Amino acid sequence: MADIRGAFLGVGKQYIEDLDNPKGLIFIGNCNSLSYQAEVQDIEEQDYTTPGGGLDTSVQRISALNITYNARHFKAENMARALYGSATDVASGTVTAEEHVAHPGALILLARPGATSVVVKDEAGTTTYVLDTDYTLDPAGFPIIMEGGSIIDGSTIQVDYSYAKHATIQALVASGKRFRHVFVGLNEARSGKPVVIECYRVNHSPASLSFIGDEFQGMEFTAKVEKDATKVGTGLSQYMVIKDVE
Numbered sequence: 001m002a003d004i005r006g007a008f009l010g011v012g013k014q015y016i017e018d019l020d021n022p023k024g025l026i027f028i029g030n031c032n033s034l035s036y037q038a039e040v041q042d043i044e045e046q047d048y049t050t051p052g053g054g055l056d057t058s059v060q061r062i063s064a065l066n067i068t069y070n071a072r073h074f075k076a077e078n079m080a081r082a083l084y085g086s087a088t089d090v091a092s093g094t095v096t097a098e099e100h101v102a103h104p105g106a107l108i109l110l111a112r113p114g115a116t117s118v119v120v121k122d123e124a125g126t127t128t129y130v131l132d133t134d135y136t137l138d139p140a141g142f143p144i145i146m147e148g149g150s151i152i153d154g155s156t157i158q159v160d161y162s163y164a165k166h167a168t169i170q171a172l173v174a175s176g177k178r179f180r181h182v183f184v185g186l187n188e189a190r191s192g193k194p195v196v197i198e199c200y201r202v203n204h205s206p207a208s209l210s211f212i213g214d215e216f217q218g219m220e221f222t223a224k225v226e227k228d229a230t231k232v233g234t235g236l237s238q239y240m241v242i243k244d245v246e
Contacts, residue, residue: 005190005244010034012185012195014069016081019178019201029073032218034183036197036240039064065225065239067181067202070218074209076167081179082207082219083171092165097125097158104147107138108157114164115141123156178203181223196243200228 014034015025041063047056071078076087090112100108120129120143127150129135134149143159145151183197202223210217231238 003246005246007189009188010185010195011188012183015182015184017180017182019180025180025182026077028069028071028078029075031069031071034069035067037066037068038062039066065199067199067223067225068221070220071207072216072218074217074219076169078219079209080169080174081177081204082209082221083169084173084175084177084206085169085171086174088168088170090166090168092163094160094162096160097121098160099123100157100159102145102151102155102157103153104145104149104151106145108135108143108145108159110142110159110161110163112161112163113140113142113166115161116164117160117162118143119160120151121158121160123158125158129157176203178226179223194245197240198243199223199225199240200231200238201226 014028014031016028017023017025039062041061043059043061045056045058047054049056076089079085080087093112095110095112098111100110102108115137118131118137118141120131120135121127122129129149129151131137133146134151135143135145138144141161141163151157179202181199181202183195185195185197186192187195202225204221204223207219207221209219225239227238229238
């Protein structure tokens, strides 16, 4: 039977599963690129039988199968994977009498972001400082000590505040993690026919994170596909499988 497949214009969703802590395939979010590429190792034997040489024989071995994708959604798990880190969701809450050393003109970095209902007091908690006279608040709710106010340079202050629900990403605490990677794609050149690509075991390299720019930012991930020894059978790949609907 003739193969009617032709041009490919792909869209689709990518999913990933932590093999050390499997909780199903989790949607990565919007990605504007995805590619698979094999690295080749050339082994060559030169011809030493005639002047001028030449190539007597050669062998090509696949040294690696690489995945590259650009994640455009700054999800906590994506950022953690980019930095060999871990991500933890933190519920909203309140903090009482968080101590800091104050310096006029300097920012007070609170332990939790998204602060509201901020109250700044002296070390004893008996004097309450005045907003926009002794301190201001930045967009994250962090106090900035004002020059010329009542807060003495080098003094200890207490801060009461409420904070928003947020994620905490700890960098460089989870290297060497392995993932399963799945692409569920649609070929727009063939009326949205699906194609499914599964890589059983991948090892990511760190990705860069850009937070300031004039364009939408992304995370360019690269990963090497490793052998999955659990895939056993005649003609079965231990690395990747593509299922393309006709």
